Amino acid sequence: MLPRRSPRPLPTKPAPPAWKRALPALLAAGAVWAGWQELTRPRNPALAEAARTRTTAQDWASLAAFGPRPVGTPGHDRAVDWLDTQFTALGYHVTRQEVTATRPFDQGGTLQAAGFTLPVKAIYGAAGGEQTARLVRVDPDATPDVMEAQGLRAQLALTTCPSGPWRDLAERVNRAGGFGLLLIDDCPGRALQKVDATPFPLVTVPAAEKARVLALAGQTVTLTSRVETRPVTGHNLIVRRVNATPDLLYGAHLDTVNGSPGGNDNSSGVLTVLHLARQHAGTPTADRVWFVLFDLEEDGLIGSRLFVKTHSAKLRPLRAMLNFDMVGVPATPLKVAGDVDVIRTAQAAVPGLGAFTEDPPGGVQDFGRSGYLTGRSDHVPFKGLRIRTLFFHRGLDAHYHTPQDTRPDLTLVQDTADKAARISAALLAQPFRPSESCGIQQRNCRF
Known part of the structure; x- marks a missing residue:
């Protein structure tokens, strides 16, 4: 009898490769991701016809109702929300870029x-402090040497309105060794004056207390003087298709100084940009322009500097940056400053358009080459990228930086927007080659 053999195991089907098992899961995950991307992809909002029929007068009435708009105040935040709503209704996608600072x-x-x-108020920018010392009467325009000769060292300066900026007066008091400043605010205007922070009290009392003080x-x-320095958050509004x-x-720029509703500085510029957005809404040009309202300009161009730093790669192909600041005051006829070629184009598009030169406060070095970064408005950071700029301005009015800055000339605002639109059409019609980076060897530079 033959020995009994163990049954041979039946052949089994080999296990599928790992990639075949993972493929359905990967495909499902990809489909979910693609669907999520589609759902969350930014879309242009619908253009509301009612938004196109609003007038500049209606815009100003709404904006003025928010009152002063320094960053960190309820009026500022309500204005930002309202402007976001207006641009969205015109069919633009609005991005809020957070801008932070301390004020x-x-x-x-x-x-x-x-x-x-007697109650006193800190001069804007001062850090506060407390001092007990003798009040020394000084001339508001005296030199530091004269103030020191009058016995100001380690004492408190008592004076009236200077002929120049309060910052200069505070600096002269500091250099003379003064331990504080008591300024009787008998200035004819009510413009906001800013000083540099010091560890000493820098304060004002109203002119009504002049004789008593x-x-x-x-x-x-x-x-x-008690001053609280706290962080504030503003927002650049980046508006585009x-x-x-x-x-x-x-x-x-959309912010104002303390206490001022900023009718001309700079609601007039905001209204101009909003009017231009309304003009371009629903047209092919809307796909070739960005509209940006910068925040914290009054505190040192903080918003525009951050915007340029964040979006520098996208900005290099710009044909021009057009900046509007105080364009609703009949102080002088509308004038522009900026790139020579852009000014030439602007004056050809708008015959009779004036031009002015901004005073150069100093130069900036760039691998051995220097060029002035001039001006005090939001076009300045764009110059740092060698982007061509055009600054629209009508001069200062009598109520600059005061609570009485309440009446921008809306006819001039619309006139500015109309002229800017004509200039823009001429710029877009021209052949243009973007500026190139100079590089270490200074080749292919365009200035």
Whole structure:
């Protein structure tokens, strides 16, 4: 009898490769990702016809209702929300770029002398402090040497309105060794004046207290100023069609100084940009322009500097950046400053358009070459990228940086927008080659 053999195991089907098992899951995940991308992809909002029929007068009435718009105040935040809504209704996609800074906020102060206490206000920019010393009456335009000769060292300066900026007065008091400044605000205007932060109290009292305070000269007093410096958050509003290629950029700053509704500085510029957005809405030109409202301009061009730094690659092909600042005041006829070639194009498109030169405060070095970065408005950071700029301006009015800056000339605002549109059409019609980076060896530079 033959020995019994063990049954041979039946052949089994080999296991499928790992990639075949993972493929369905990968395909499903890809489909989910693609669907999510499609759902979350930015889209152009629908153009609301009612938004196209609004007038500049209606825009100003709405904007003025928010009051002063320094960053960190409710009026500012409400204005940002309203502007976002207006641009969205015109069919543009709006992106809010967060801009942060620190700003000083006056928390009150006192002048304490024998027999009475008087409230004082910190000068904007001052850091506050407390000093007990003698009040020394000084001429507001005196030199530091003269102030020191009058005994100001380690004492408190008592003075009236200077002929120049308050910052210069505070600097002269500091150089003379003064430990604080009490300024009787008898200035004819109510413009916001800013000083540099020092560890000493820099304060004002109203002109109504002039006689009472001047009588304190020579007495020892205690001057207290409480200032809180806290972070604030603003927003650049970047307005565009989703796939727009920025051949041109219209810009203006949306913030104001403390206490001023900024009718001309710079609601007039904001209204101009909004009017241009309305003019371009629903046209092919809308896909070739960006509209940007910059924040924290009044605190040192902080918003525009951040915008240029963040979007530098996308901005290099720009034919020009058009900036609007104080264009609703009949101080002077509309004039422009900026790139020579752009000014030439602008004057050909708008015969009789004036031009001016911004005073150069200093130069910037670029691998051995120097060029002025001039001006005090939001076109300046664009110059750093060698982007051509055109700055629209009508000069300062009598209410610059004051609570009385409430009446931009809306006819001039519309006139500015109309002329800017004509200039833009001429710029877009020209052949253009973007500026190239100079490189280390300074080749192929265009200035």
